[in-house]
Amino acid sequence: MERQLPKNVRQIGNVSDNPKIYVEDYVDTYLNQLREKAKEQPVGVILAGEVLELEDEKAVFVSGAVQMQELSEKDGKLEIGQDGMKHMMEEAAQYFPESHIVGWGIVEEGNPMSRNREVKKIQEREFGQEGSLFLWKNAREQDEIFYAYKFGELMQIGGHYIYYEKNPEMQNYMINTRKENGVTPSEVVEDRAAKNFRSAVREKIEYKEQHQSSAFAYITSAVLVLIVLVIGITTVNNFDKMKAVQNSLETLSETVGGGQADAKTRTETAETAKNNAKEASGTVKKAEGTTTSETSDGQLSDQDYYVVQKGETLAGISQKLYGDTSHVKAICKMNGLSDGNLIYIGQKLLLP
Template sequence: MERQLPKNVRQIGNVSDEPKIYVEDYVDTYINQLREKAKDEPVGFALAGQIFQVEETPVVYIEGAFRLQEVRVEAKEIGVREETVRQMEEDRKTYFPESDIVGWGLVEDAKPMGRIREAGRVHNRYFSKDHSVFIWKDSLDGEEMFYAFKYGELMQMGGHYIFYEKNPAMQNYMITTRKKIGVSPSEVVEDRAAKDFRSTVRERMEKRNDRLSSRMVYLTSTLLVVVVLVIGALAMNSYDKMAAVQSSLESLSRSVGGTGVGGEDIEETEDGAVVTAAARGQEADGSGGGDGSVDSGGDAAAAGADSGPEIPQGDDAGETGLTEDDYYVVQKGDTLDTISRKVYGNSSQAEAICKMNGLSDGNLIYIGQKLLLP
C-alpha cells in the first residue's frame, strides 16, 4: 500500500523542488530549542524518518530529531567521530525504532557558505543516501537552510512543509531530554497535533453556535413583529364592538344600581329577579304577580346590549306610564345632536339623552337602538 502524505501542513518557502521535504512540528520545535544551546558552541543533530516515493515523486518524511553526542567545528572544518556515529545509531534504535536516519543538521552562530563544502564531505561519508537532508540553522536569528543530497552533493532547496500529527516518539524523546537536564517532570510536552485539532473543532463549533443564535434571534424578532401587527389589526377591527358592549354593560350596571326605567327604584329578589318598588308593593298587598316585574338580570343585559331599553307593551305600558312615544329608534346617520333636533327642535337635549340611557360616549350608538327620551 502506497504511503499517504500528511494533509494538515504548512508551507515554508518555495516547494517546487524535489525531493518534497516534510518536517513534523515537534521536530521543528526541538531544532529551535537547540538554538539556545548553540550560542556557546555549535550543536549537531540527527534526523529520523523515511524516504519514499509518491506517484514517482521522492519524499523525505522527517518525524524525529535527536542530538549528536559530539560534533567538532573548528574554522571551516567539521569533525564527526566514528563513536558519535555509533551512538547515533543506538539512540535511533532507542527513541525511533520504526524510523531510519534520513540526514542531519547543524545549529551554530555562523553562515553556511563557508561550511557547505565541509558539511557535504561529512554528509557523503555518513549520510550518503539519495535525497537525504542536511539542515543548517543560525542560532542568533533563526535563519535556516535545507539541502538535499542529489547527484553526489548537497543542493539547496527552496522550501519545505511543516506537518502536524500525533508523534509520541518525538514527544517522549523531548520529555526524556528535559528530565536529564533537571527539568521538572511536570513540564510535559502537550500533543500539539491533538491540541491544534481540538482548537480547530472548538472554533468551528463556536462559529456554528453563533450562526444558529443569530438565526434564532432573527426568527424570534420577526415572529414578534408579526404577532404585534396581528394583535394591532384585531384590536383596531374590534374597537367599535368592544366600545358598544362596554356602553351596554355600564348602562345595565347603573340600572341595577338603583335607578329603573323612568326613574323608578328597583330591587332584586332572592331568586335574582329585578322588580320595581311599585311591583314589590303590589306583592305585599297580594295584588301583584308577574305583571309588575321586569326582565331578569341576564335578560336585561342582553336587552341592553342588543336593542336598548325595552318599550313596554299592554299592561306594562300602563303601569310604568311609558309608551312608544317615549322612545326613539336610532336611524342611519343619527347622532345625539340630530336626534335632539328631530325631537326637540334643537340640540340642547343631546346630553340629557346620553345620561338618560347611561351612555358613556354619545357617539357610540347604533342603528335600531332604542333610546329613552328625557
C-alpha cells in the first residue's frame, strides 16, 4: 500500500522547512529512553525509514532507530570504526528490512555546536546522501534538533511531526535489545496503548458533541422562523399585536438560548457516561497485541488492572492493593494520568 501523509500527528516546532520530517511515536519514545544512559557518555543511533515525494514535497519518515554500540569518545571527539559501522548497518537491515538508512543521531549532554566539525565529518563519510538527517538530542533536557544534509552542509530544520501507526519492527527491536540498550519496552507498549485509546475516545466525543450541537441549533432556528412567519401573517395589520409579538419573541429567544445550553449540557453528560462505559470495556481490547504482560496469549490478566468503584480515589486504591499510598505516582504514570483525582467509576486502571 502506497504511503500517504499521516493524519494523526503531533507537531513539534516550526515545520515550514524542507524536507518534512515524520518520526514514528515508538522511535521518539525509544530515543527519549536513551537519555538516561547518555548522561554517562554519548549514545549514537542510526535512523531507518524512507524518503518520499508526497504532495509535491520531500518527506522523510523515521520508523526505526538502532543504537550505535561501537560509538566511542576519545579525547572529547566521537569515533566510529569501519568495522563497527558495518556491524550497525547489518543490524539495521536485520530489524528493519523494508527500510533504508535515512540518517543518524547523538544523545548527549552539552550543545550541538561543540561538535560541528566531527559531526559533519562523520555525516559526509557515512551518511553523505542529499537530504540525510542528523539528530542531536539533549540527555538532560527536552531539547532536540534535526538537521538535513543539503548542498554540502548540515542545515537546521525548524521542527518535525510525531506520527502514530503500528510499528512491530521497532517493538521487536526494543524487546530483543532491552538488556544491552537499557530500555523497558513493556512500559512503552502500555503507555502507547493507553495514549492511543484516550486519543480515540476524545476524538469520538468531540465529533459527537459538535454534530449534535449543530443539529440542535438547526432545529431550533427552523422552529423559531416558523413561529415568526405564522404570527407575522396573522398580525400584519395590527400594530398593537405586533408590539406584543415583539416582546414575546424576545422572551422566546432567551428561553430557546437557555434551553439549547441545557440540552447541550444534558447531551454532553449522556455522551460522557456512554463513552466512559465504552472506555472501560475497550481498554483491554486496545492493549491486545501491544502489551507484554506475561500471559500466554499476550492479553491482560485480571491481576494487571483494577476496576474503579464508586467513591474511590487513587490513594485509596493504592492503600487497598498495596497497603500504602506510595504507588499513586506509578499508577498515574502507567495510565497516563496527569491528575490523580480524574478517575471515574468503571475505569480500568493498569497496575504497576
